[in-house]
Amino acid sequence: MENRKTVRKWFWVWEFEKEEDWLNEMAMNGWVLESVGFASYHFVRCEPGEYNVRTEMHAFDESYVSFMEETGAEYIGRMMMWIYFRKKTEDGPFDLFSDIDSRISHLDKIGKVLAVIGGANLVIGFMNVFSPSRAGWINLLCATLLMYALGRIHGKKESLEKERLLHE
Numbered sequence: 001m002e003n004r005k006t007v008r009k010w011f012w013v014w015e016f017e018k019e020e021d022w023l024n025e026m027a028m029n030g031w032v033l034e035s036v037g038f039a040s041y042h043f044v045r046c047e048p049g050e051y052n053v054r055t056e057m058h059a060f061d062e063s064y065v066s067f068m069e070e071t072g073a074e075y076i077g078r079m080m081m082w083i084y085f086r087k088k089t090e091d092g093p094f095d096l097f098s099d100i101d102s103r104i105s106h107l108d109k110i111g112k113v114l115a116v117i118g119g120a121n122l123v124i125g126f127m128n129v130f131s132p133s134r135a136g137w138i139n140l141l142c143a144t145l146l147m148y149a150l151g152r153i154h155g156k157k158e159s160l161e162k163e164r165l166l167h168e
Contacts, residue, residue: 003045005031010039013110014152016055016082023053023084032086036079051086052094057110058083081113100164107157111150118146 011019031043032051065075072091076084087094097103121143128136
């Protein structure tokens with residue numbers, strides 16, 4: 001029986017919760033995330049349900065990684081701006097976001113990154129749309145996709161804000 005496998009799979013930025021659910025489902029089936037690459041996930045065999053996996057958009061910060069490791073979490077790796085951790089389920093609950101406000105703050109962080117990159121693509125696209133190479137259209141297409149992603153993240157944030165109002 002193989003002890004390692006690689007799965008190539010794509011998740012959009014607004015599907016980070018779906019990605020995390022999938023990684024935890026894999027762990028429940030005896031495959032825990034060992035490392036991550038661009039649209040590729042490398043797994044190693046484990047006891048089914050032995051680990052929980054969490055993801056977060058977070059700039060690389062050694063002190064944050066050290067803090068997480070002090071809580072019993074293992075740093076798996078990062079892909080672009082996303083950081084991946086795993087923790088043994090026997091060590092207790094594992095959440096990176098302790099309450100609604102921290103989840104909203106995370107969505108704000110994602111939204112700001114999308115807005116900056118999308119805005120830059122929009123400006124570059126408009127500046128180059130009439131250039132001989134027509135490369136500006138690619139930037140405009142990217143800007144459209146990024147603004148769509150921003151809308152999806154904003155919708156999640158609004159849902160959490162409504163939920164927060166219900167609990168106040």
